Amino acid sequence: MTTTPRDGAGALGDHSARALVDRIAETAAESRRLSAVRFDLIDRLRLEAEIETGATWHDPDDLAWRDLRAEVAAAMHVHEKTARTDIELARRLVHDFAATLDGMRVGTVPETHARVLVEHSAGLAQDLWPTYEAELLPFAGLLIRSRFERLAREVRASLDPETLIERHRQALIERRVAVEAAPDGMAWIGALLSAEDAIGAHAAVSGIARGLMVDGETRTRSQVEADVLRDLLLDASGLTPSAEPGAAPGASPGARRGLRPEVLLHVPVLTAIGEADDAASLEGYGPIDAETARQLCADAPGFLRILTDPEDGATLSFGRTTYRVPAELKRYLRVRxxxxxxxxxxxxxEHCDIDHTVPWAEDGETVENNLAHLCRGHHRLKERNRWKVHHDPGAVLTWTSPTGRTYETRPASRPVSKRGPRIGAAPRAMTEWLQSTAPPTAGHPDF
Ligand SMILES: [Zn+2]
Incomplete structure (x- = not known):
C-alpha cells in the first residue's frame, strides 16, 4: 500500500480541519456528560419524592408518581410515557448499572447505548447483571448503536439461553404490521415478525430484486426491492393458509411455505439434536431461541444451516495461489x-465487495486476515488512499482518517461464551457441512 495520498492534501487534511473534527468529537462527548448529569438529577428528584410522599415505584397509578412523571415531562417537553421511561432508566443506571453511568460521565458511553444496555437487561436475573454489563460495556464506545444492540442481544442470549424460548413465545403473540406516516405523501410500512420470518422475507425480496437488475434497468436496487415487496404484498396468491386443526391459539399458520430465502443459520450441534438449549445465531439478526432454530433445521430448506462445534476450525488460507476468493472462504468472510x-x-x-486489505498488486494475499467486506462507496474511499486501514488479528480493522483520527471496527460475530454460538469455529464445520448437505445456492454475485 502506498503511503502518499494520490491526489494531495485536500481540505480535510489540513490543520484547521483536524481542529474542527476534534471539536466535533469533544462536543459529542460533552453531550454524553450532560446526559449523565440529567439522569443523576432525575433520579435525585425521584428519591426526594419517595422520601417526601412515601410513594413507591410499584404502583404506577399512585398520584405522587403521576405528579413526578408530569413534572419531568413538562420540564423536558416530552410525553409522560417518555418521562416515565426516563425516570426508570435513570433509576436503573444509578442503582443497577453504575459503570455505564460512569462511562457517560466521562463522555465515552453515548446515551443511546446506555438505553440499549438497560433495555436488553429486562427479564435477566439480577445476579447476572454485573456479568452482562461487564461483557457489553467495553463495546459502547466502539460500535454504532445498531451493532451494539445486536451485541446486547448476543450477550443476553449467551448468559440466559433457556429463557429465550419462553420469551420468544410471548413476544410472537405481539407480531403485527405497522404503518407510520412520513413527510411528502410517504409512509413507512413495517411488520413485527419472528426474526427468521423477517430476515427470510428480506432475503427473499432482495434475491428477487437481484434477478430483476438486468441491463437497461433504470431503477436503483433499493427501488426494485421496494417494488418487489409491494408486488408480493398485493398479490393474494402468495397468502399463507390458515392454521392447521389442533394448532395452538395464535400460532403462525403455514409459516415459511414457499419461502426460498438465502440465510445463514448457525446452530450449536447439541442444540440441533435437542441435547441443549443454547441459542443459535441468524445472520443479519443475532441470537434466536433453540426451539425456533430446531424448527428451521427441520422444515426450512432455504436456510443454510451451519452446525458449529466447540473445536477451533482450521484457518482457510489460499495464500498467493489465487486472487479470486474461493467459495468457502467467501462464505466464511460473509459470516465473519x-x-x-x-x-x-x-x-x-451480501451487497459488498471483498477487498484485499493489502492490495494483491502489492503482494497482499488471499487469506482471511487480508480480506474484508467493503461496500462499493467505502471500497472507492479506501482506494483513494486517504483513509488508511490496518488488519489486525481477530479481524479487527484499524482505520486512520485523513485528519489522523483512528477508529476500530470489529467482526460481526464473536464467541459469545463457551456454550453459545462460536462463529470463530465455523470454517471447518461450515466446509464439511457445505460439502455434505448444502442445497445449491444460486445468485451470489462474484466479487
Ligand atoms: Zn460501507
Missing amino acids: DEVCRFVGCSRSA
Whole structure:
C-alpha cells in the first residue's frame, strides 16, 4: 500500500480541519456528560419524592408518581410515557448499572447505548447483571448503536439461553404490521415478525430484486426491492393458509411455505439434536431461541444451516495461489463480517465487495486476515488512499482518517461464551457441512 495520498492534501487534511473534527468529537462527548448529569438529577428528584410522599415505584397509578412523571415531562417537553421511561432508566443506571453511568460521565458511553444496555437487561436475573454489563460495556464506545444492540442481544442470549424460548413465545403473540406516516405523501410500512420470518422475507425480496437488475434497468436496487415487496404484498396468491386443526391459539399458520430465502443459520450441534438449549445465531439478526432454530433445521430448506462445534476450525488460507476468493472462504468472510467493515457502515456483506486489505498488486494475499467486506462507496474511499486501514488479528480493522483520527471496527460475530454460538469455529464445520448437505445456492454475485 502506498503511503502518499494520490491526489494531495485536500481540505480535510489540513490543520484547521483536524481542529474542527476534534471539536466535533469533544462536543459529542460533552453531550454524553450532560446526559449523565440529567439522569443523576432525575433520579435525585425521584428519591426526594419517595422520601417526601412515601410513594413507591410499584404502583404506577399512585398520584405522587403521576405528579413526578408530569413534572419531568413538562420540564423536558416530552410525553409522560417518555418521562416515565426516563425516570426508570435513570433509576436503573444509578442503582443497577453504575459503570455505564460512569462511562457517560466521562463522555465515552453515548446515551443511546446506555438505553440499549438497560433495555436488553429486562427479564435477566439480577445476579447476572454485573456479568452482562461487564461483557457489553467495553463495546459502547466502539460500535454504532445498531451493532451494539445486536451485541446486547448476543450477550443476553449467551448468559440466559433457556429463557429465550419462553420469551420468544410471548413476544410472537405481539407480531403485527405497522404503518407510520412520513413527510411528502410517504409512509413507512413495517411488520413485527419472528426474526427468521423477517430476515427470510428480506432475503427473499432482495434475491428477487437481484434477478430483476438486468441491463437497461433504470431503477436503483433499493427501488426494485421496494417494488418487489409491494408486488408480493398485493398479490393474494402468495397468502399463507390458515392454521392447521389442533394448532395452538395464535400460532403462525403455514409459516415459511414457499419461502426460498438465502440465510445463514448457525446452530450449536447439541442444540440441533435437542441435547441443549443454547441459542443459535441468524445472520443479519443475532441470537434466536433453540426451539425456533430446531424448527428451521427441520422444515426450512432455504436456510443454510451451519452446525458449529466447540473445536477451533482450521484457518482457510489460499495464500498467493489465487486472487479470486474461493467459495468457502467467501462464505466464511460473509459470516465473519456480515456488513461493510468501514467505520459505522451497516451495508450488508451480501451487497459488498471483498477487498484485499493489502492490495494483491502489492503482494497482499488471499487469506482471511487480508480480506474484508467493503461496500462499493467505502471500497472507492479506501482506494483513494486517504483513509488508511490496518488488519489486525481477530479481524479487527484499524482505520486512520485523513485528519489522523483512528477508529476500530470489529467482526460481526464473536464467541459469545463457551456454550453459545462460536462463529470463530465455523470454517471447518461450515466446509464439511457445505460439502455434505448444502442445497445449491444460486445468485451470489462474484466479487
Ligand atoms: Zn460501507
